[in-house]
Amino acid sequence: MKENKFLAIYNEIVQAIEEGTYKRNTKLPSENELVASYGTSRETIRKALTLLAQNGYIQKVKGKGSFVLDMKRFDFPVSGLTSFKEVTEKMGKASTTIVYEVSTIYPDEYLQQHLQVTKKDSIWKVYRSRKIDGEKIIFDKDYFHQKYIPYLSKEICEHSIYDYIEQELNLKISFAKKEILVEEATKEDQIYLDLKEYPYVVVVKNFVYLDDASLFQYTESRHRLDKFRFVDFARRAR
Structure with missing residues (x-):
């Protein structure tokens, strides 16, 4: 009973x-x-x-x-390699990208490991928030190997970095390895996300490769946990 x-x-x-x-x-x-x-x-x-x-x-x-929680969550594809702009256009949602930083840095040990670079390699650091329906619900921490992406600007990062890479640089983005986990929200998350009462974020780590298998991007995409569900399609092998 x-x-x-x-x-x-x-x-x-x-x-x-x-x-x-x-x-x-x-x-x-x-x-x-x-x-x-x-x-x-x-x-x-x-x-x-x-x-x-x-x-x-x-x-x-x-x-x-x-x-x-808000049960009207956005479907975010786990498999496939889709930009934020492409996802929001498919959903028919108006969105805004807020760029906080576009700079070049020398990587610390963490980035050296995750982007497979040396401490002498120059790396693009891009911090952006994604706003939908008036709320900042994604915080992207992007790092690009400058060897492959020689130039970036605030305007490019506000629009679509992938459009720029594929259409202007004529590079082919091929595949990515992804890790998805839940982490306690950091002080950065509290600054760059409208977290409200939510103490955790869903973190998607992306290791993105060009068609020659060169690792050119490492991203930590930090999502407000009440706004997304991560979807995939699986077929059993025969």
């Missing part, structure tokens, strides 16, 4: 979220209030809240409570 009870509570709260009774970015009633409302135990309420969090309906923030 107890398991049936927590599932019934879970389904009722899901329905309330989907119907707009509990609106996105608002706080759910406290555990004590839910215990009293449903006439059940704290353990049962906690099991229902845990399931809600696991299925992406709420974010539990320590010391503050449970907040309703």
Whole structure:
């Protein structure tokens, strides 16, 4: 009966979220209030809240409570090599790119390892935020080997670096290796993203190669976790 009870509570709260009774970015009633409302135990309420969090309906923030997430997330392809501009155009969404920095640097040990360069190689560093529906929801930390990309400007980075690489430099971007993980938000994330109450970000690390297998780009694309779902298509090998 107890398991049936927590599932019934879970389904009722899901329905309330989907119907707009509990609106996105608002706080759910406290555990004590839910215990009293449903006439059940704290353990049962906690099991229902845990399931809600696991299925992406709420974010539990320590010391503050449970907040309703926006379930209208943007589909971001895991496989394939697609620029932000191409993704937003496909979604029919108006977007803005805010460029904070375009500079050349000498790489530290971390970048030397991830971009397979030496400490004497010159690297482009590009910091950008991506804004959709008035909110900064992606923070991109891009690093390009200057050997392959000799010139960049703020205007190029505001438009599309990939368009510039392919159309102006006539280079062919071929494939990428990707890593996806969830990390606690950093001070940089708090500056360059509208995080609201969300203490974590989804980080997509991209290692991007040209058609001659040259690694020319390393990117950390940091996403607000409530705004995206990462999708792929898989076919079983026969």
